Amino acid sequence: MSRVRTGLTVTAPDGARLVADLVLPDRLPAPAVVIRTPYGTSGCLPEALTLAEAGFACLIQDLRGRHLSEGTFTPGADEGADGRTTLDWTAAQPWCDGEVFLYGLAYEAYAAWCAAGHPAVRGIVSRQPWPPIGSPALDEELWWRTDLGTGRTTRTGLYDATLARAPELAALIPTAAVVEAWPVDVGPWPATPSTYRTAARRTARAARTATVPSLHLGSWYCRSAPTTLRQAMLAPYAEVVVGGWASALTHRLQSECALPEPPGPHPFALTLEWLGGLRRDGCLLLGTGRWTDTDPIPPGRPGWTALPLGADGTRLRHDPADPYPSAPHSADLAPPADRDDVVRLTLDGPLRWHGAPRLTAEVTTATGAELVATLVHERPGGAATRMADGTVPVATGTSRCEIRLAPAAAELPPGHRLHVELTAGRTPRHPAPRRRAELSFRDVTLHLPRPRKDAFA
Known part of the structure; x- marks a missing residue:
């Protein structure tokens, strides 16, 4: 039976304490899966428990300035140093066999790429990664900052509640004036194509220089699809699956939605299969042979x-x-x-x-x-x-x-x-x-x- 430990701390280089939960498998030491998240550790616990049942130790850490971790959260700023420190600590623990895998959804995937060069890393799973490429959709960007991406905690539903209470604010979203009337500080506004350029270059460089296998999971319904494909095309040992998956980070489904979620394996099920392939018989395998040339990744030079x-x-x-x-x-x-x-x-x-x-x-x-x-x-x-x-x-x-x-x-x-x-x-x-x-x-x-x-x- 999996064992859960809470309130573990890793001390960052500047002294900030980064708080994490840990789920352990029955057999130790074990390879570790690290999820560094701004969205709260509780949302990752179901996946962590499943990973533990599959034989992995799973560490879920609140990012700097989010939820229980100390410091100030600035999107894109501190994941490199904090990530490397966390992986140093993880690989040295008696419950870890020294091998670490990184997993993340949206901003979690960005945090994973920032630590991808650590010598303990044996594989990376990047699902619907942040940041988006190109001109930002201002309504979706403001929703992400309001509900998920700023402040100390998530505030699910605040964006929709704000517009329901004051629908006239919708007209101000493309302007800096919305900041004065908005209920939370969303940072510099409006966003422009250059807002996350430094972060995008950082993840592109990490993907291009990766020396371990990577699994890229994307959704055609998500603004992260171009980022998923770009990273997969850059990474030298990449496998990619792009489907029609919906999630809270994909889009807010409406009752009249005309986009059905297609049948097929859940992206986390693909993650488990991929990780199992890498760990099979203690050998490092470049994939499980499941995906072929017909998978939906566009060719570099299409007709x-x-x-x-x-x-x-x-x-x-x-x-x-x-x-x-x-x-x-x-x-x-x-x-x-x-x-x-x-x-x-x-x-x-x-x-x-x-x-x-x-x-x-x-x-x-x-x-x-x-x-x-x-x-x-x-x-x-x-x-x-x-x-x-x-x-x-x-x-x-x-x-x-x-x-x-x-x-x-x-x-x-x-x-x-x-x-x-x-x-x-x-x-x-x-x-x-x-x-x-x-x-x-x-x-x-x-x-x-x-x-x-x-x-x-």
């Missing part, structure tokens, strides 16, 4: 299918007093009605793609703006869900632009439709121009990366 959308001469007119709204990831998206600030272009299924689509267009405008392209999947019954979006700045005059959208492994059967919506900003997800703007389009083309043979089999 493309170009689909003209027939939008020549189409225009949109943006009114800053009534900007076109966004909606939660899983919320039903009604078709635009009697609005001239959105251009909706439609393709009928069947459609298949595997990777990151691109949208190209010639755009003419007298006012600089942020052009947002949104892919909306409509099912035969009418339910519609945003699949991906992307942005690009458009300068005054006429110019060619290209928008790179989030990657997906998608198959839309006959009867399904794909809508491409073009807007000038899309609040609160993406900021909108503060002045009136008119944009006209020519030669709008959607470029879909073709799947590899049998990728959907």
